[in-house]
Amino acid sequence: MSDKLFIFDTTLRDGEQVPGCQLNTVEKIQVAKQLEALGVDVIEAGFPISSPGDFNSVIEISKAVTWPTICALTRAVQKDIDVAADALREAKHKRIHTGIGTSDPHIRYKFNSNREEIIERAVAAVKYAKRYVEDVEFYAEDAGRTENEYLARVVEAVVKAGATVVNIPDTTGYCLPQEYGEKIKYLMEHVDGLSAGKAILSTHCHNDLGMATANTMAGVLNGARQAEVTINGIGERAGNTSLEEVAMILKCHKGIAIDTNINTQKIYPTSRMVSSLMNMPVQPNKAIVGRNAFAHSSGIHQDGVLKNVQTYEIMNPKDVGIDDNAIVLTARSGRAALKHRLSVLGVEMEGERLDATYQDFLKLADKKKEVNDDDILMLAGADRAAAHAVKLDYLQVTTGMGVKSVACIGLDIAGEKFEASASGNGPVDAAIKALKNIIKRQMVLKEFTIQAISKGSDDVGKVHMQVEYDGHVYYGFGANTDIVSASVEAYIDCINKFKK
Ligand code: KIV
Ligand code: ZN
Numbered sequence: 001m002s003d004k005l006f007i008f009d010t011t012l013r014d015g016e017q018v019p020g021c022q023l024n025t026v027e028k029i030q031v032a033k034q035l036e037a038l039g040v041d042v043i044e045a046g047f048p049i050s051s052p053g054d055f056n057s058v059i060e061i062s063k064a065v066t067w068p069t070i071c072a073l074t075r076a077v078q079k080d081i082d083v084a085a086d087a088l089r090e091a092k093h094k095r096i097h098t099g100i101g102t103s104d105p106h107i108r109y110k111f112n113s114n115r116e117e118i119i120e121r122a123v124a125a126v127k128y129a130k131r132y133v134e135d136v137e138f139y140a141e142d143a144g145r146t147e148n149e150y151l152a153r154v155v156e157a158v159v160k161a162g163a164t165v166v167n168i169p170d171t172t173g174y175c176l177p178q179e180y181g182e183k184i185k186y187l188m189e190h191v192d193g194l195s196a197g198k199a200i201l202s203t204h205c206h207n208d209l210g211m212a213t214a215n216t217m218a219g220v221l222n223g224a225r226q227a228e229v230t231i232n233g234i235g236e237r238a239g240n241t242s243l244e245e246v247a248m249i250l251k252c253h254k255g256i257a258i259d260t261n262i263n264t265q266k267i268y269p270t271s272r273m274v275s276s277l278m279n280m281p282v283q284p285n286k287a288i289v290g291r292n293a294f295a296h297s298s299g300i301h302q303d304g305v306l307k308n309v310q311t312y313e314i315m316n317p318k319d320v321g322i323d324d325n326a327i328v329l330t331a332r333s334g335r336a337a338l339k340h341r342l343s344v345l346g347v348e349m350e351g352e353r354l355d356a357t358y359q360d361f362l363k364l365a366d367k368k369k370e371v372n373d374d375d376i377l378m379l380a381g382a383d384r385a386a387a388h389a390v391k392l393d394y395l396q397v398t399t400g401m402g403v404k405s406v407a408c409i410g411l412d413i414a415g416e417k418f419e420a421s422a423s424g425n426g427p428v429d430a431a432i433k434a435l436k437n438i439i440k441r442q443m444v445l446k447e448f449t450i451q452a453i454s455k456g457s458d459d460v461g462k463v464h465m466q467v468e469y470d471g472h473v474y475y476g477f478g479a480n481t482d483i484v485s486a487s488v489e490a491y492i493d494c495i496n497k498f499k500k
Contacts, residue, residue: 002258002259002277003257003258004129004191004225004255004258004259004260004261004498005220005225005226005227005250005258005259005260005261006041006042006200006202006225006226006260007039007040007041007042007226007227007229007244007246007260007261007262008040008041008042008044008053008202008226008229008231009035009040009042009043009044009045009228009229009230009231009243009245010204010228010229010230010235010240010299011031011032011035011044011230011231011234011274012028012032012043012045012047012057012061012226012245013044014044014049014230014236014240015199015230015231015234015235015239015240015274015278016046016278017061017235017236018234018235018239018278018280019145019422019473019475020279020280020446020460020464020466020475021234021278021279021280023103023277024053025056025060027029027277027381028045028046028057028060028061029057029064029273030277030347031273031274031277032045032061032064032065032271032492033064033065033070033346034068034266034269034270034346034413035231035274035368036065036066036068037262037263037266037268037346038243038262038263038266038267038268038270039260039261039262040063040068040243040262041068041069041226042070042095042226043065043069043070043071043263044062044073044097044192045057045058045061045062045070045071045072045204046058046061046072046087046212046361047074048072048073048074048080048083048084048086048087049074049075049079049080049084050227051408053152055083055086055087057090058070058072058084058088059087059089059090060349061424062087062088062089062090062092062094062368063090064093065091065092065101065127066092067092067093068092068093069091069093069094069095069135069426070088070090070091070092070094070095071094071095071096071097071137072084072087072088072095072096072097073097073098074096074097074098074125075098075099075100076098076099076100076121076122076124076125077116077125078125078128080098081096081125081128081129081342082099082178084096084129085129085132085133088132093135094133094135095133095135095136095137095164096129096132096133096135096136096137096492097126097136097137097138097139097164097167098126098129098136098138098139099122099125099138099139099141099167099378100118100122100125100140100141100143101118101120101141101142102118102122102140102142102143102151102154103138103141103142103143103144103145103146104145104146104147104413105142105399106141106142109385111334111445115196118154118497119154119157122138122140122154122158123157123158123160123161124195125138126138126161126162126163127162129286129296130161130162131151133431134164135164135165135203136162136163136164136165136349136372136426137163137164137165137166137167137375138158138163138165138166138167139166139169140154140155140166140167140168140169141162141166141169141171142169142171142172142469143167143168143169143170143171143183144169144171144172144173144174144175144180144183144205145171146170148186148190149182149183149353150185151168151187151461152187152190152191154188155187155191155193155194155201156191156192156193158284159191159193159194159198160193161197163199164198164199164200165199165200165201165202165226166194166199166200166201166202166206167201167203167226167228168183168184168201168202168203168204168219168224169204169205169206169228170205170206170212170215170366171204171206172206172208173205173206173207173208173209173212173237174208174209175205175211175215175220176211176215176413177211177214177215177217178207179495180203180215180218180219181219181221181222182222183219184201184203184218184219184222184223184224185222185223185465187201187223188201188222188223194223198225199217200225200226200228200418201218201219201224201225201230202225202226202227202344203215203216203219203223203224203226203229203241204228204241205219205234205240205241206235206236206237206238206239206240207237207238207239207240207241207498208237208238210238210240210275212238212239212242213233213235213241213242213245213246213249213465215241215459216229216241216246217246217249219320219363219484220246220258221256222238225324227241227246228240228241228247229241229242229243229363230242230243231243231244231270231274231288232244232271232274232275232280232282232289233245233286233432234274234278234280242287243267244264244267244271244287244288244320244383245266245287245288246260247260247262247264248264248267248287248288248318248319249314251264251315252315258350261421264319264320264321265318265319265320266321267288267289267320267321268289268320268321268322269321269344269345269346269373270346271288272328272345272373272374273287273345273347275300275347276374276377276378276380276381277381279462279475281451281462281464281465281473281475288320288442289320293317294313294317294322295440298455308429326454327428327451328369328370328371328372329361329365329370329371329376329480330369331362331365331366333361333365333371335354335355335358338354338358338361338376339354341373341376342354342376342380345373345376345380346359346363347377347380349380357379357380360374360379361379364379364459364460364481367481368456368458368459368460368481369458370374374460375460378460378462378479388492388493388496389413389414389480389496390411390412390413390439390492390495390496391411391412391413391492392409392410392412392416392485392489392492393410393411393412393417394408394409394410394489395407395408395409395410395431395484395485395488396408396409397427397430397431398482399403399426399427399430403426404423404424404427404430405423405424405426405427405429405430406421406422406430407421407422407423407424407425407427407430407434408420408421408434409421409431409434409435409438409488411435411439411492413438418438419438420434420435420437420438421434421437422434422436424439426489427484428483428484428487429476431484431487431488432445432487434489435488435491435492439495441469441498442469442470443467443468443469443495444467444468444469444489445465445466445467446465446466446467446473447464447465448463448464448465448466448487448490449464449465450462450463450483450486450487451463451464458481459481459487460480460481461479461481461482461483461486462477462478462479463477463478463479463483463487463489463490464476464477464490465477465485465487465490465491465493465494466494467491467494467495469494469498470498470499470500472499474494474495474497474498475494475497476489476490476491476493476494476495476496476497477489477490477491478490478491478492
């Protein structure tokens with residue numbers, strides 16, 4: 001009989017800490033429901049004390065989701081735990097995830113403390129969380145750089161205090177796979193409560209040296225029975241272990257008798273949804289979900305695959321939900337076809353919202369012959385702009401070789417109309433200068449990336465921007481078949497996020 005590996009998804013907590021990837025509560029619920037359909041066991045829904053938005057999202061996700069355990073993060077601080085317990089009040093299955101740094105740099109510099117006091121604080125936090133919930137997970141932050149002997153004492157103490165899961169994070173992504181695997185093995189062999197089955201160990205690996213998945217697998221092969229992961233591997237800095245990689249490693253390697261509950265055919269739609277809602281492109285060569293993950297371009301490979309796919313493919317793209325025969329929508333597709341495709345992609349839409357999205361779809365289908373899944377997800381998110389105070393009314397640009405680019409722009413600011421024009425060294429420069437003639441603030445464009453959604457000169461271009469204003473950096477996104485309009489939309493998206 002095979003063992004079960006619990007999948008703990010932290011896309012909505014560690015993943016969402018990435019600058020520019022923040023979601024609103026409605027979007028978080030959409031992702032949480034998709035994670036439920038994907039089959040994750042635990043959803044880390046947020047860090048409730050960190051902001052009213054996070055607090056509220058944990059409440060709403062708890063209401064929306066039925067099967068997975070909903071988990072809320074805290075520091076080893078009573079107030080954090082009180083707030084997390086309150087946010088989890090509606091969850092059908094709930095877990096508090098509390099913890100403290102255990103490595104010497106954390107103990108000395110972050111807490112100005114000593115090893116014994118840290119154990120006392122860890123135990124006190126677990127006991128306090130146990131007053132509210134049965135299921136308490138403890139994290140030993142920076143366990144990757146914590147000496148094994150001391151770490152075993154911490155784990156022993158928190159398990160005795162009632163922790164049901166103990167998380168061993170490689171917070172800085174420093175460990176080598178062998179080192180991380182040995183750490184888990186050492187704990188399994190030296191902590192009585194683990195061999196007695198009172199608690200399980202969890203992996204939580206960051207990807208700073210590109211070893212997050214390798215470290216996670218080393219941990220699992222040495223006895224960890226929960227893996228903390230994110231969709232597309234998103235997360236702070238270089239990200240976290242990606243869910244799709246762990247799930248597919250266990251599916252492909254039949255010799256490892258460990259299973260997950262993941263419905264792998266939902267991997268690709270989930271990846272697209274997260275990428276689209278978070279405006280976070282997936283690198284083309286990303287394992288499992290990148291655009292090129294199953295694209296054989298060399299002649300030798302193509303020849304082999306045509307003769308027999310087993311020559312170069314270790315997994316079937318259909319197993320991760322990539323369907324070559326997926327229906328491509330065109331201007332002749334009806335509202336029902338759009339509704340169905342949205343539903344396959346995890347977006348349930350009805351009534352007026354569906355009508356509005358269908359109208360946008362028809363406009364796009366007029367400009368583009370085929371509307372693909374990325375386009376559809378982009379359209380599904382377009383209604384986010386409707387709530388903005390600053391909206392683009394129109395944009396007219398004249399440009400060409402050997403002439404100056406000139407732009408005229410019309411904005412609607414909270415119902416009032418404004419117009420301006422400007423010239424520049426190119427169409428985007430002219431359009432943004434015209435915009436700045438209306439919104440006269442000290443704004444500096446820090447980053448500007450343009451990406452075509454798939455291919456073809458009629459494709460939709462996506463623009464990501466970072467604009468610095470009043471000491472803060474704001475992230476914006478725009479998508480349009482006209483790249484100049486997409487750029488202006490992204491700039492306006494940043495402006496709409498200004499705090500004052
Ligand atoms: O990386 C880390 O150590 C964390 C903990 C808060 C679990 O994300
Ligand atoms: Zn982390």
